Amino acid sequence: MTSRGRVRSWEILGMQGVIDSEDTPGGSWTPSVSVAVHGPPVLTPGEEVEFEWQHQAEPLYGHSFFTVRAWPLGTEPVAQSDRPTSGAWNIAPDGTVTEVTDLDWEEPIRVGTWSVGVVSVWNGEESWGVIDSEDTPGGCWTFFSALHPDEVINSRSVGGFSIGGGVSDLDVGEQVDFEWEPAIDQDGYRFRAIKVRPRREIPPWRVERFEG
Structure with missing residues (x-):
């Protein structure tokens, strides 16, 4: 479902925040990957936005709603495929944002590459974990939403989803197939999983779409 709301808070180091609206009592938890804009994926406290959300059967970080996509009011959301991938953003603790154009990688950055890995960490209370593989040295950070069906992850249409069934966690030691992208600092990791598929x-x- 699509609603109009206002950004309550944004943590520049954690790259996450909360959006308030009448449709999402208690607020909708919003990670940076859900911010559909050109440039740095951040929101400003007090900013008015439009956002797509889904209800969570189990509260996440104390919130019963999760933001699928958010963008400033009066603008058009930027599709994931249209967001910059050749550069990266370094966000300092004071909020200063600078573009990084040379990450000094030993190999060219591969965006959207499928790899095979093993789950080394899973935090069930906060629904995030780490996948180890040869392609992502130092570990690849992942969030439970990467487990969602492709129709949800790949959705470019306006609307939200109610999701049930499936799985919402990973088991330490299990092997998974996962798609990843580079990250400047995702909770201390240089890689972030886009999709994760346990074997x-x-x-x-069970996916139910809510049209906005």
């Missing part, structure tokens, strides 16, 4: 059998997903 074990999982229950069917």
Whole structure:
């Protein structure tokens, strides 16, 4: 579902915040990957936005709503495929944003590459973890939303989803297939998972779309 709201808070170091609206009592938790803008994926406290959200069966960080996509009021959301991928953004603690054009990688950055890895960390209370692989030295950070069905992750249409079934966590030691992208500092990691697919059998997903 799409709603109009106002940014309550934004943590520049954690790259996350909360959006308030009448449709999402208690606020909608918003990670930087959900910010559909050109340039640095950040929001400003007090800023009016439009955002797509979904209800969580289990509260996340104390919030029962999760922001799928958000963008400043009066603008058009930028599709994930249209967001810059050749550069990166370094955000200092004081809020200063600078573009990084040379990451000094030993190999060219591969965006959207599927790799095979093993789950080394999973924080069930906060729904995030780390996947180890040869392609992502130092570990690849991942969030539970990377487990969602492709129709949700790849959605470019206006609207939200109610999601049930499936899985919402990973098991330490299990092997997964995952798609990743580079990150300047995702909770201390240089890689972030876009999609994660466990190799074990999982229950069917139940997805209901809410059109805005």
